[in-house]
Amino acid sequence: MALSTLNRSSRVETGIQRMSESVFVVLCEILGTSQQVAIRRETVDITEMLDRRVTPTDRHIAMVSGSRREGFRLKGSDVDWMFWPNNHRVIMDMSQSEYYNNTAQKALILSDGSESPPGFTLLLLLTPTICSKTVQSACVKMNGRVYISSSIHRQLTCSAVFSNSTVHGPCGSGAIGVQEYDTAFCFVCDFWPPSASLWIDRCHSWPGPEVVNDIVRSGCHFVAIGHPFGPHENEEWRFSYSQAEYKLVYSMNHSQFLTYGLLKLFLKEVINQQSEETNKLLCSYHMKTTVFWAIQQNTQPHWCPQNLLAGFWVCFKLLLKWVYKGICPNFFIPQNNLFLTKVHGSAQNRLFLQLHELYKKGLACLLQSPSIRSHLIDVLYHPRLFICVDEKLIAPEIITDVELFLAILESMRNQHLADLYHCMKCLITVQHLIASPLTECQIIKLQTHTADNFKNIAFILKNMQINSSDNKHTYIADQMSLHMLKLAATFGFLSDMLYIAMYYYKTLRYREAISVIEMSKVKLAQPYVMSMSHEDIERYTEAVGGQSWSTKLRLAVAFDIELSTAICFISEIIPEQQSVRQNKGGALYIPVFVMLHFLEFLCYRHIDTALSQAALDELQVLVHHNQGLYTRDMRRGISWEILGICQQITGDLQAALYSYQQSLITQGPRSKIKTATQKKIQDIMEITAQ
Template sequence: MDSPRITPGIETGIQHISESVFVGLCRTVGTSQQVAMRRDVTDINEMVINKATKSHMNMRMWSGSYREGFRMKGSDVDFMCWFNNHPVIWDLSQTQFYNVHRHSLILSVSSESPPGFTLLQLLQPRASNRVISALVTMNGGRYISSSKYREITCSAVVPNSTVHGPCGSGAIGGLLEYDTAQCFVCDFWPPSASSWIDRCHTWPQPQVVRDIVRSGCHFVAIGHKLGNHESNEWRISFSLAEQKLVYSMNHCQFLTYGLLKLFLKEVINNGLGENEKLLCSYHMKTAVFWTIQQNTIPNWCPQNLLKCFWYCFKLILKWVYEGVCPNFFIPENNMFLSNIHGEAQNRLFVRLFGFYEKGLASLLHSPSLRSYITNVLYNPRLSICTDEHTLISETEFDKEMFSEMFARNSIDSSDLYLNMKYLNTIEQLIFSPLTQCQVFMLQVFTTSFLQSAAFTLQNMYSNTTENKLMYIADRMSCDMLKLTAKFGCISDRLYTAMYYYKTLRYTEALSVIEMTKVNLAQPYVMYDETVDTERYTEAVGGQSWSTKLRHAVAWNIKLDHRIIYINELMTEQMVSSQNHASVLLIPPLVVLHMLEFLCYRHIDTMRAQAALNDLQVLVHHDQGVYVDVGLRDISWQILGICQQISGNLQAALYSYQQSLTQDPLHEIQSATLMRIHELG
């Protein structure tokens, strides 16, 4: 079982193929710069949320593949939530670190549970309603039942989620899969994992070990299938520790982990039914952890990538043969115990051993990697450059970075007080040791928070009879929106136009619209990931991200359902909100032409019709360049609304009917049917 090979007996060229696969993985998984950027954006998002909501509100932590930096097709979004005032302790002596009047303490009782699992005993009568509802009485004490808690909290984060393991699961927009785990936190490292600290001689580094131990652990709501108290037990989760370990990997180690994930999905599990997929990504990650720590491979580099993969694969094969997969932190916890044994274990071993006998030729079954291997096999003298800086252009990196930032710029900021806390948090974070990417992300956050605050303030004082209060609120809102024009991207200026329209200042709104129209028409503008690379590079190549954002980037307009931006879209926001969507995402040019039409209605009917014609041409004929396919439901809806306002009821009916045939991303079908009914 020693040597990786393409075919039995042929050992030459492995390093060359490894370099080619390294390049392929950099393009599939990401370069080290891309992975670092993804982590930075996610980390600062979490930092802002948790620092601003640090009292007793729900704390949140991204976990899983997305947090680790993967963006491969099928990567799901996992996050864990917990109450900050319900800490778990390992023994009663640790109560001294908490204010018992402000914290509801929970004691971990693991004497009757398998390794890695525990019971959670509530020590005080005071606790949140969801905890009280999940209590059971055992051995004279009150314990939190994991099964009850899981059922109660399944849809706490995202409505209509279904129970999947310890999580509430579902898909956002029918596309992005998510798992949300409502859990408990412990500030102390588990005594049962103390041996892990002693094992860390070479990896991870001492400062990483200290950071991990200081960060404690979590408890997720699932028991051991073979335990005595399965429905009441909780699993000790090392998600935060694992995230820190993955962050501490070098890029070759991370790509080896990515290669194992691809191999699992595209080769090992290919053609198997869901019940037959016994190995999971967590087993792959565990194998990489053990391989790194045991120092099996002295040099993790592009030339050794396939050798690294082979050692990890052999370790997994050994585990399956023995029926033992030791948890990295608590080795006594055999993660195969409940499902990989008997006949299922034998079938899995036979399958894996078949891939082992083929050697690295097994990788040819992977669609993601096949071409990178065959290119070298057919062209053994092919020159391969593994310099990551040559594998992705500046424009490609910018496109992904802006996409990542705008996707993460979704913090709830409809509450004015919370909005101010977010802004105050950003002010404090600016002086923290942050990466350049994280500082830039704070700029994006600031723009979003100021926009939300401006409209929230206007909504609060729009009906007041106190002219002075309304005047002060308006001045503050205008000042905040003027600031966003300095910080934000081109399309952010449309929020100012929306505000002016909402406050009946049509001339001012049209002035902003005209300037924005000129900016959006520039051939180098990156338009929601659509960009002319050559012209973008000529215009802003080599300049700061802030300059690029302000002069060469446009993104979709986001309308939070708890804030009224345009009265004409209140019905759509209300219906979408009732169907558990949180925002409307609208293409910038659709918003621009809509506002142009609505404003000119009050000033110049001919120009209003011209704006409506522009909107109609855009929605009818765009090929996914300016109107993303996923946003066609709201785009057709807006066209119909404008046509209905203009009196062209037949055209409006056609537009509404088209809206109903699109992908229902925004869940506005009921609003569309209501508007069709209004047409008579």
């Protein structure tokens, strides 16, 4: 009997291990392998490191936070940003002011938590005369002292990044298309708060000493929201440990990270589907707090693919216990109860009963999750099924490559350098960073960033020489620009060759431009070339598989042409650039094949009329019939716009009018060229009406 029970117990344990492995695999597919997650994090890290070193003192530092910073790329998740003034600092006590010798450059703010609940504080402005206008406008007087009001500051900064944002907690929230966002304007403190000092002593098993020291050295932030039951709700600020939290998530092993991700999915797909009454009580932050405590309390000694579900169950039981007690202790300041305002009274009871019903089902409650249900059923019906947890087989080489290229592209779109001084400062900063320990992914990011700088500098130099009569200096500047563009094409993307063609066209060297365009045509036509809308896995792997990321970028990756709105590249698209700039956009994006035929048309106009018409015909076919293959849906608007520009140049106003109208129709919610399109439609209609 004992042997039979032991065998049955062993079979059950083996079954759970197989289910854990199956869930591990599907979570790697949904959330990413450890290498994919590392790429996301490392790219954001090096981008912010670069940004912080080149951001002027009087500007704001930006930091990606939330789940995106932690390495998640879940559909439907919002993008969280934190901004703080680079020349303002919060100190915890007056003695710390000595660390800022040049106080004329730093506005100092004192954290005064003497009358606030745990996790909250008042911010006393020590240097009213040198703070920003926004801070001055947010000041209130209490007991003869000047404090920064969180509620006023929140209202003033709510729509500072995106217009029409609405206040949500400490953030300005809204959506651009389907992408939701949160922007929080806050203040930074270079010191670890005394109220969280006990957290340091608590870190015996996790996180390790290096992580703890790094977190403490990095300090904290203050976001604009007060405690709802505090004495100064409208003036108080909440301690934010966003920076510490993403470093804690970074320190997790991949099984722990996937457990955190599974809890997020379980919240969204199961817990929040129980009833409308309770689907707003718990949030992703509660799941993260649960994982932090579970790992630190060492209740699950081994976090690996084989016991991923055991780790999930430990966290779920801890969450259930917290809901029962109505207490979710903040990881850094346990006295700060995260359930205080929502999970209490009858709502708490309803939520507990719902969670308890799920608990009684055991791990079978996960069958209610659409994302993993089928994978669990496969294991249940095929108990001897072999499950491979080798991440290299779960995500082939091309999947990892795409992750890197998209991460680089995303980070580039947040950097639009148009000032020569700023560009040069970036190049010097890159030179310094290259000497520090970097991952291969970060080196590639710096490489593409440098190529981006070279492209911008080349056109800036050319624009500076427009009215110059000094032939010698004009020639030197021209050769420098060409050299930088060729360097950019050498270690940038394959599509970067078109910037050379653009430069030749701008400097009236049409035959040289055509030569580059023809060469680009041949290279871009290769079946293995990866673009934003097309990839052939077999041919890509055959052609560049196993080679360095740098080689792959140069030979096989073509992205949209990105044109900073503050730099004149070619005069024909200045109205579109101006429109983007007026609508707070940083760059104009044109599909690479649209740009190729556009340049070809422009150059041949000065060489061969028949070939110019042929280029226009090719562009027309591309825009009319190749949607989705060479031009993505989100770029349909600019593609029709470019076609209209070409038709207008040839004098075919009716065709141009139709193209502009199609541009207006197909421009998505993120498009910022609408102003230019409407003006062109109006101009043509006025001409034809005469």
